Amino acid sequence: MPQPALSRTLMTGALRAAFDDDRDADTFALRLDRYGPELIASLQAVYGDQAEPLLAGLLEVMLHAYHTRPADLKRLDEARLLTPDWLQRPDTVGYVAYTDRFAGTLKGVQGHLPYLEELGVTYLHLMPLLKPRPGENDGGYAVQDYRAVRDDLGSMDDLSALAADLRSRGMSLVLDLVLNHVAQEHEWAQRARAGDPTYRAYFHIFPDRTEPDAYERTLPEVFPDFAPGNFTWDEAAQGWVWTTFNTYQWDLNWANPDVLREFVDIILHLANRGVEVFRLDAIAFLWKRLGTDCQNQPEVHHLTRALRACARIVAPAVAFKAEAIVAPADLIHYLGTGGHHGKVSDMAYHNSLMVQLWSSLASRDTRLFTQALAAFPPKPTNTTWGVYVRCHDDIGWAISDADTNAVGLSGHRHRHFLSDFYSGEYPGTFARGLVFQFNPQTGDRRISGTLASLAGLEAALETGHPQAVDHAVRRILLLHAVILAFGGVPLLYMGDELALLNDHAFADTPEHAADNRWVHRPRMDWARAQAAARDAGTPHGRVNAGLRHLIHARRALPHLHASIESRPLPSPDPCVLLLRRDHPQGTFLGVYNFSEHTIQFPAHVLRSVLGEHAVDHVAGSAFTFGAHPVILDPYRALWLTSVQEGARGL
């Protein structure tokens, strides 16, 4: 016998009567029927017997949020249902900024929207701006109140106004959702400290070291330098509290169904304020299991699927981006494999791509890059990557030994080389970076530094050597050319469009002094932005003009839709990376010279992929592949598509 639709069993009598009109009730019922089964299956998988009362609680939360969702956001929901690929399109361009560093306040950001619009930005990720704990707060990742904005940045109403302004310009607001931990000053932690058993159960608090020691045996350390260990003794709570990150960031106990209900409420509350994409911060750490590294546990994916189902029922305009900086084989599950295919996050950071960009730039060798991408599992076609060159975090050398071995390198030695190179210790290096979190046990050294300083502009400007400056500019544009044509949402990190250098004064701010990631979180330089727009001859102006040009070229290339994979091709020259995209409208080939040498590249390799004639969409020039090699200038990027005989030209 067919099962009655979920909505008929769940939306009875009073519940249905609560809707103002039948159309609204039908919409909710249809979505409940569509996503309810996934929601229930995941709740049962994680919470067993507790799933049923939890579902009743979630339904209440969802109905309230649905009834209070503003009309213009409901209209956006309809629009998004008609364009489910909105995050995959080549005209999607992201920009990531700290509100205060970019423009002082949320109102200030509104004043600078024309700048972003002109740059081609359609997706604005404002770094953590919800009310953090006072003092040190891990760049805002220690949230005290999810329903208030940081005092000096503005109010919740300012946030809604900004979101509405963004929407009217075709841009989406992206916010962090910190769901692994809260600040120890958060109301839940305060109540737990005061001895309230309901709230103690929101956290992992142990009376003595027995369990913490047992977990520590297999747990890695995230901040070995300034926050060693994963547990912190709390006097008020009289217990060891699980604190994966800093001592003041208390990990939440997601095995408690109340925690899930709270977060559904928070997500929908913020979605109704106009947030369109949630960056699921540190999502890999949500579930703890003894004897493991407590990352990437299967429950994490059920929890994400449940959260997403709730968001889809109330606010289908909303998308999720997973911040899981984990190995490729683990990462792919965040975009959905097996029964979760396409049902968890819509987008995930492509950390490997970022790491390989820097690795090839240092070694002038793309063989490891090619190997790592070839071994990368394909993603579901309805998902997308967040592709980036730099972000607010450090760079950790997440390169697998399997990949280094496959190209005849030692993993340990290569990672050591990269840390030496980017910290400026390696003889002849162009980079200026800082070592972040040296781990004496593993020898790991992560790296801080802005894109421009790591790519050589800081050192080059100091020596004033024109060729060194020229090469640094080319490197910055090369890295952007790769991400812009990879397939995914390019996430431009504020200031990189102007090649801003390291901010060595970061240590003058006491709350930042111990965390050198602040060296690459500079303040926006508006004078430089104006100067760059006027004078494309300065290095900053060249980077700016070059980047704008690449963004413009990307928008016009349907081949770059993220439903298509970029696949590496073996390259006859180790300095040159080849990335192929087979789009129904034709083949695209990215050709990238990762060296300061002029390369004579065999034309037959390109001809075998593209045919005899091709166009490079970066320089706008036509190629005919004959007997002569193709000349690739230092750090040159080509975006080639084939041209059929008789249809030559752009």
Ligand code: GLC
């Ligand atoms: C994420 C953030 C990082 C932060 C950590 C803890 O990895 O990107 O900046 O320190 O989560 O919230």
